[in-house]
Amino acid sequence: MNHTIGRSRGLALRRPVLHRLYVCLMVALPALSALDAGAMPAASTVGTSASASPATWLLSQTPGTPSITTRAPLAAFSDPTTPCALSSTYAAWAVSPLAKPAQLLATCAAEAATGRLDARALYAQMILFGVATRPDTERGLALLEDAARDGSGVAGRLLGTLYRQGLRVPQDYATARRWLALAADGSDGFAADTLGLMNYSGEGAPVDNVAAYALFARAAEHGDPHGAANAGRLMMNGQGVPRDAAGAVVWFTRSAVGGDADGEFMLGLALLQGNGVAQDVTKGSAWVSAAAAQHHVDAQALLGDLYLSGTGLPRDPKRGFALMSSAAHSDVTYAQRRLGDLYANGIGVARNDATARAWYRKAALEGDPHAQFGLAFEYRNGRGGPKDPAAAIGWMRGAADAGVAEAQNDLGTMLQHGEGEPQNLVEAKTWYEKAAAQGLAVADFNLASFAYSGTGTPRDYAAAYRLARVGAERGNREASVMVGSLLFKGDGVAADKREAVAWYRKAADLGSVDAARAVGWEYLTGVNVPRDVALGEQYLGAAAQAGDPQAQLLFGGHLVDRKQAGDVSAGVAWMQKSAAQHYAPAYLALGRLYWNGQGVTPDRSVALDWFTRGAQANQSVSQAALCGVYLDGVDVPRDVSTATRWCSAAARNGDLPATRILVLDRHLAGVDASARAYWMWRLASHGEARYESMLGDAYDLGNGVPVDYGAAVYWFRKAAEQGDVSAQGSLAWHLLTGLGGERDEREAFEWASRAANGGPEGKEMVGAAYLSGRGVAADATASRAWFEKAAAGGESWAASDIARLYEMGAGVPHDDGVALSWHRKAAAKGADTSEIALALRALATGDVQGLSASEAHWLMDDASSSGGTGGTGHASDTSGNNSVPVRPGVGAEAEWAALSCLNQALLGDAMMQYELGVRYLTGEGMTLDRALGDAWLRRAQASFAAEPGFSVYAQATRIVEARVAARLSADERERAGRLADHLLATVPGSLAAAVSTGTVSATAS
Structure with missing residues (x-):
């Protein structure tokens, strides 16, 4: 406590001597906290309000010229x-x-x-x-x-x-x-007091507080009450004499009883504070009133605060304002600043921001740091005049430099967001730290927000929890909410949901609506705390009353569920209030309420109206609901176009269920492959593995997007890492073939093995890997076991693979009968290799009449091919001579099948070499090239001939190739011969040979 020497005295004949020194007086009165209310700016970081008086009641008067008390020194005569x-x-x-x-x-x-x-x-x-x-x-x-x-x-x-x-x-x-x-x-007391002032002020000699105190005491002993007041000030401050608050009060009492206004003021102040004497606000306010009656301007300011707060006197804001105004007009800096507070908040006077700004400016120019803070607040928020961020930050710096914690915090907020100056996160953090060091809870929260979000510092949940905990314990509600959130999620601290709810409850009690909603729901549901319906309704109802739309919906739904008399109508009313605030789930909830008749009479038209109102308000959940209603056609005419429109609107607003409908439902109007790929990308971008995998397929097949194997591998890998079996198989295939730029047989085998745990396709790939020794040591027995598992799961290619094992006697005894049985099973499920095998076997035995159209297609014989749209067409040579049968391709899937076929053919698979030849001859998934097709048939014939057990296929292939060659022009035959020689020299003749010699081809391109 800094009590400073002063004097209000005059000479005789009404010619006053103007001398008085008065510095800071501080009073801490908790009863004044009601004056601290103010708006709190909303931001990721939180600022403080400048328009309220400081939490500690400060009479901050710098040395100046207070009011004059003129009295003749009668006692001196x-x-x-x-x-x-x-x-x-x-x-x-x-x-x-x-x-x-x-x-x-x-x-x-x-x-x-x-x-x-x-x-x-x-x-x-x-x-x-x-x-x-x-x-x-x-x-x-x-x-x-x-x-x-x-x-x-x-x-x-x-x-x-x-x-x-x-x-x-x-x-x-x-x-x-x-x-x-x-x-x-x-023995002139007045002279002794004045001489004491000169010693205290260092006038004509160095400052000497010891001598000053002795002279003040001497003045008091000579009957001068003001000397007693000054002696008390020095004793209270411990200047020139050991500090003794009780002794100082004795001096103040002596001065006050003598009628000195300063003594009355100081005694009143001591009683208000309980400093050196038992606190007695009633007596304290009475002495301050006595000093104010003598026109003691500092007493007037203090008395004004007492009336404003109702401390020791009946609360009277108007009289408080009048006293503060009188002191302010007498140039008391503190009173000028407080007058700014009163005008800013409309306390004791009508609110007037312009006048508030003017009074703040007067006090700010006199150096009052709290007035500087108030003026900065006015400039920053455009109160009482235009916004001026540059002026705001200038005054804010002045107040912050003077140590005003609120200004330090708000300066940090301005620097964080680049208000008035370029953004400076490092300096912002420094000011937050200074404010927090003074105990300002909101600064603790702002530092916690920095740590939580990683703003200007590495993200650190543990530090966020520690800082927020300090702020919460100091009473900051936002910090309490953060502590609750971190405890609830277990971020930076061990999860403890019960303690989290306790902190949410503290925040709710401090006025946090979000926390009240959370606490109410926790107690209603009883998930993390013992269920307490009354307490839950209390908090949830309070949040609803405060206008929180989510709380209104939850509270309304709770009342509807109770199904007690009057509750349903009250619940519906709360839900309607929520909808009136355009809270999306409220539209949906009301629509469902009337759709299902939950506690109300079912009314589909009312329900549809709520869904429509929500949709028209651009609420995605209601748009998605309308999409479902019109798509299903339940109690409304089915309308695919309207369903598509609302699904698209919902999807554009980020509704994922509606987006899934746009991707999966092929009946929606106007959703082409390109649009479907876009929506697929939206879902994939949210990390949904299924749609990541589907997007990979789209890039593989060129469905709605350009073919891009690199992009396909990217999306397959993301989905595969989330456990999507289809993506794991596709990624394995790309890594095996090198399509997409990555080739790694070992990793391919690992992904195929993962896929094998979820579906037959993966099992078939693992079996193929063991058969070829790609990515794993070759093992025909293991290969057969995996093929059998895949076939049991319905994989047609695995059945074809098993048939070929029996034909080659690889891992099983050679058995054409068993092989033929497996080929028939596979062909029935559409396996091309088994269709080719059955067709070639029938051709070799001369029994082609029993072949199906799809099987006969592979023999390149008009007589054995069906006509019509799905059958065989003709491709003529350039001279218009003989033609070969053509089966039209089926778009991207045919191209992908042809590409897969090419890859296997280059690796030495004879059946795939044969199939590739037919595809080039027919243009099925490939560019039509009859010479190249014939060359591949020759390569297949040689490969069959090299494989034990495949002689029947070699014999039949010779017949087909001769049939094809007969239809070629001379130029085509000559080119086919050159291409065949090249293929025979560069492409392996059998898969087994390719593996054993290390000549397996790389990627087909």
Whole structure:
């Protein structure tokens, strides 16, 4: 507590000596916290409100010129009843009020002639200043000096004051000290007090608080109550004397009883604070009132605050405002700042932001840091005038530099968001730390927000929890919510949902609507805390009453579910309030409520109206609901176009279920492959593995997007890592073939093995890997086991693979009968290789009549091929001569099948070499090239001939190739021969041979 020396005194004859020093006085009164209310700016970081008074009640007055208390020093006169002494007091009962100045001069002259010292001093002052005569400085000073030397304390005091102030004489502190000391030695208390002030202020000599205290005490002993007040100040501050609050109160009491306004003020302050004396706000306010009645302007300001808060006095905002206004107009800086607060908040006066800004500016220019903060707030928020971020941050810096914690926090907020200056996160964090060090809870929360979000610092949930916990324990509701959230999720601290709810409840009790909603729901559901319906309804209802739409919907739904008398209608009303705020789930909930008749009479038209209102308000959930209603056609005409429109609208707004419908439902109008691929991408971008895999397929097949195997591999890998079996198989295939730029047989085998745990396709790929020894050591027995598992799962290619194992005697005994049986099973399920096998076997035996159309297609014989749209067409050579049968392709899937076939053919698979030849001959999934097709048939014939057990296929292939060659032009036959020679030289003749010699081809392109 810093009690500072001051004086409000005057000289006789109403010519005051203007001297008084007054610095900071602080009062901490919790009862004033109601004045701290203010708007809290909403941001990721939170600022404080400047328009309220500080949490600690501060009378922040810098050295200045307070109000003047003018009183004649009657106690200094040896006989105050003489005519001359009475004339200096202007009391009503004194010398006749009709007396003229000349009469007063004559009275004092006559009395001075009798030798009275007081009269001599007053007469000398009249001569000096020219009362009823011409001023005569030389004679007046001489008369004063004579009186002083003869023992007049009044004369010595007046001489000391004249030389101290430089009135009528040059200012001379040494001479002033000499005359004041002479008067003080003569028991003049006023002179002793003034000399004490000079020692305290260092006037004419170094500051000497010890001497100052001794002189103040001496003044008090000589009957000067103001000296007692100043002695008390020094003792309270421990200046020149050991600090003793109780002793200081004794001095203040002595001064107050003597009628000194400063003493009354200081005693009242001590009683209000309970500093050195038992706290007694009633008595304290009474003494402050007494000081204010003497026009003590600081007392007026303090008394104004007491009336505003109702501390020790009945609360009276208007009277509080009047007192504060009086002090402010008397240039009390603190009162000017507080007047700004009052105008800003409309307390005791109508709110007037422009006037508030003006008063803040007056006090701010006098250096009041809280006024600087208030003015910064006005400029920042455009209150009382235009917004001025540059001016705001300038004043905010001043207040922050002065140590105002709220300003330090808000300066951090401005720097964080680049208000008034470029963004500076490092400096922002520094100011938050300074404010937090002063105990400002909101700054703790802002630091926690930095740590939580990784703003200007690495993300650190543990630090966020630690900082938020400090802020929460200091009473910040946002910090309490963050502590609850971190505990609930277990981020940065061990999860403890029950404790989390406890912190949410604290935040709710501090006014957090979000926390009230969360707490209410927790107690209603009883998931993480013991169920307490009454408590849940209390908090959830409070959040609903506060206007939170989510709480209104939850509370309404709860009331509807209770199904008690009156609850359903009340619940529906709450849900309608939520919908009125355009809270999307409310539209959906009301629509479902009337659709299903949950607690209300079912009414599909009302339900549809709610769905439509939500959809038209661009609420995605309602749009998705309408999509489902029109798509299913339940109680409304089925309307695919309307369903598509609402699904598309919902999907554009981010509704994932609607987006899935657009991808999966092939009946929607106007959703082409390109649009479907786009929606697929939206879902894949949300990390949904199924759609990542589907998007990979789209890039493989060119469905709605350009063919891009690299993009396909990217999406397959993302889906595969999430466990999507289809994507795992597709990724394995790409890694095996190198399609997409990555080739890694070992990784391919690993992904195929994962896929094998979920479906037959993966099992077939694992079996193929063991058969070829790609990515794993070759093992025909293991291969057969995996093929059998895949076939049991319905994989047609696995059945074909098993048939070929029996044909080759790989891992099983050679058995054409068993092989033929497996081929038939596979062909029935559409396996191309088994269809080819059955067709070639029938051709070799001359029994092709029993072949199906799809099987006969592979023999390239018009007679054995069916005509029509799905059958065989013709492709002519350039000369228009013989033609070969053509089966039209089926778009992207045919191209992908042809590409897969090419890859296997290049690896030495004879059946795939044969199939590839037919595809080139027919243009099925490949560019039509009859010469290249014939060359591949020759390569297949040689491969069959090299494989034990495949002689029947070699014989039949020779027949087919001869049939094809006969239809070629001479140029085509010549080119086919050259291509065949190249294929025979570069492409393996059998899969087994390719593996054993290490000549397996790389990627087909």
